[in-house]
Amino acid sequence: MTPSPVSDKRQHVVETAYVLFKRAGFHATGIDRIIAEADVAKMTMYRHFPSKDELIVEVLDYRAMRFDRQLDRLAQEGIPPEQKIGRIFDWHALWFRSADFHGCLFAHALAEFGDPGHPVFKAVVRQKNGLKRRMRSILEEMMPRGRAESVAATLLMLIEGATLLAQMGPADAAIRDARKAAMGIVAASRKSQ
Amino acid sequence: MTPSPVSDKRQHVVETAYVLFKRAGFHATGIDRIIAEADVAKMTMYRHFPSKDELIVEVLDYRAMRFDRQLDRLAQEGIPPEQKIGRIFDWHALWFRSADFHGCLFAHALAEFGDPGHPVFKAVVRQKNGLKRRMRSILEEMMPRGRAESVAATLLMLIEGATLLAQMGPADAAIRDARKAAMGIVAASRKSQ
DNA sequence: GAGTGGTGAGACAGGTCTGTCTCATACATA
DNA sequence: TATGTATGAGACAGACCTGTCTCACCACTC
Numbered sequence: 001m002t003p004s005p006v007s008d009k010r011q012h013v014v015e016t017a018y019v020l021f022k023r024a025g026f027h028a029t030g031i032d033r034i035i036a037e038a039d040v041a042k043m044t045m046y047r048h049f050p051s052k053d054e055l056i057v058e059v060l061d062y063r064a065m066r067f068d069r070q071l072d073r074l075a076q077e078g079i080p081p082e083q084k085i086g087r088i089f090d091w092h093a094l095w096f097r098s099a100d101f102h103g104c105l106f107a108h109a110l111a112e113f114g115d116p117g118h119p120v121f122k123a124v125v126r127q128k129n130g131l132k133r134r135m136r137s138i139l140e141e142m143m144p145r146g147r148a149e150s151v152a153a154t155l156l157m158l159i160e161g162a163t164l165l166a167q168m169g170p171a172d173a174a175i176r177d178a179r180k181a182a183m184g185i186v187a188a189s190r191k192s193q
Numbered sequence: 194m195t196p197s198p199v200s201d202k203r204q205h206v207v208e209t210a211y212v213l214f215k216r217a218g219f220h221a222t223g224i225d226r227i228i229a230e231a232d233v234a235k236m237t238m239y240r241h242f243p244s245k246d247e248l249i250v251e252v253l254d255y256r257a258m259r260f261d262r263q264l265d266r267l268a269q270e271g272i273p274p275e276q277k278i279g280r281i282f283d284w285h286a287l288w289f290r291s292a293d294f295h296g297c298l299f300a301h302a303l304a305e306f307g308d309p310g311h312p313v314f315k316a317v318v319r320q321k322n323g324l325k326r327r328m329r330s331i332l333e334e335m336m337p338r339g340r341a342e343s344v345a346a347t348l349l350m351l352i353e354g355a356t357l358l359a360q361m362g363p364a365d366a367a368i369r370d371a372r373k374a375a376m377g378i379v380a381a382s383r384k385s386q
Numbered sequence: 387g388a389g390t391g392g393t394g395a396g397a398c399a400g401g402t403c404t405g406t407c408t409c410a411t412a413c414a415t416a
Numbered sequence: 417t418a419t420g421t422a423t424g425a426g427a428c429a430g431a432c433c434t435g436t437c438t439c440a441c442c443a444c445t446c
Binding site: 023024025027028102103107108110111112113114124125128129150153154156157158159160161162164165167168169173174177178180181184185188 | 216217218220221295296300301303304305306307317318321322343346347349350351352353354355357358360361362366367370371373374377378381
Binding site for chain 4: 009040041042043044047
């Protein structure tokens with residue numbers, strides 16, 4: 001019986017690394033800590049990931065993919081666009097309340113890898129642009145493309161700002177204010193179209 | 194002749210560390226790099242700062258103080274509150290366009306020091322709360338206190354989000370959208386009062 | 387000339403980091 | 417039994433980290 005090709009251990013390392021990176025940051029989390037927590041040999045890790053940086057990119061892409069799938073399902077639901085946007089804010093409210101919420105891993109990655117040429121930086125840009133693009137698609141159901149682009153960027157800012165504030169203080173107030181502002185902007189943009 | 198008490202060297206270390214932390218992050222910037230760039234002896238640095246963490250706090254507090262002074266001057270100007278808020282966004286637009294803009298140092302510090310009990314975390318919370326409080330004061334000139342608190346939080350989110358987006362992509366579009374949204378929210382809150 | 391006090395230069399300790407390497411083990415298949 | 421593959425365990429190299437310590441230097445004073 002094959003213990004499932006290879007991907008078992010590989011995926012386990014990715015998920016363990018995710019938890020550790022989220023809690024302590026990227027530079028502060030050593031390879032030794034990751035393999036100890038994942039309970040794999042160091043060589044097992046390095047056989048799957050040529051370097052720590054590539055592991056970080058893998059972790060980010062993995063999380064981005066999970067969120068993307070949620071957004072894909074949302075896009076196909078038969079509800080009005082306002083409600084779809086509201087749903088995204090609801091998800092964030094839930095996330096902020098979760099047991100070990102430590103802010104946005106992508107924002108943290110940007111803080112530690114500020115070089116635009118670095119693969120980690122590029123992975124962050126991919127994720128944020130992806131979220132913005134999906135929000136824009138939703139908004140295009142109710143306003144022209146140019147307007148939708150601008151509103152999507154504003155909503156993304158509110159989300160990012162709320163995530164940062166939620167990490168520092170009362171998360172409930174943060175997401176409530178952000179949601180209210182977002183809904184106001186969306187409503188105003190629909191009317192003025 | 195005393196070469197000016199001691200504080201000359203001390204301040205020089207703080208400013209050098211600021212530039213390096215901003216570019217490469219906190220964990221990735223070593224003490225050796227700081228003293229080499231500042232051209233001081235290692236003992237000179239450790240005589241002024243008992244540890245790297247305390248140097249980081251000092252750097253953050255120094256930047257917070259500079260921004261606070263700007264806000265103090267703004268508060269005393271005889272212009273309408275909307276214009277004061279607009280001025281804060283103008284400052285950010287300038288900042289985003291500056292030569293070595295690398296995002297918000299405080300947000301980056303939060304990413305690397307996520308423990309709420311850590312002195313660096315506390316320094317970040319101080320700065321962000323300070324900015325929010327000052328914006329609330331401005332807004333209280335034109336709306337009730339409770340409303341002002343909520344609007345100030347929303348403006349802070351827009352600013353933080355715009356700063357993050359500006360680090361990733363076109364900074365001009367980011368601050369323009371944020372400013373437009375902020376002014377809309379302020380205007381709506383004044384009317385509905 | 388002898389002493390004093392502040393400073394720089396850099397060795398050093400003890401730890402941690404990433405990444406490589408060897409060897410043993412377990413298991414499936416031929 | 418023989419072989420191939422994925423893994424585990426851990427030593428190891430070489431670099432880097434923070435923080436301490438010694439020593440040389442230099443200006444000034446007595």
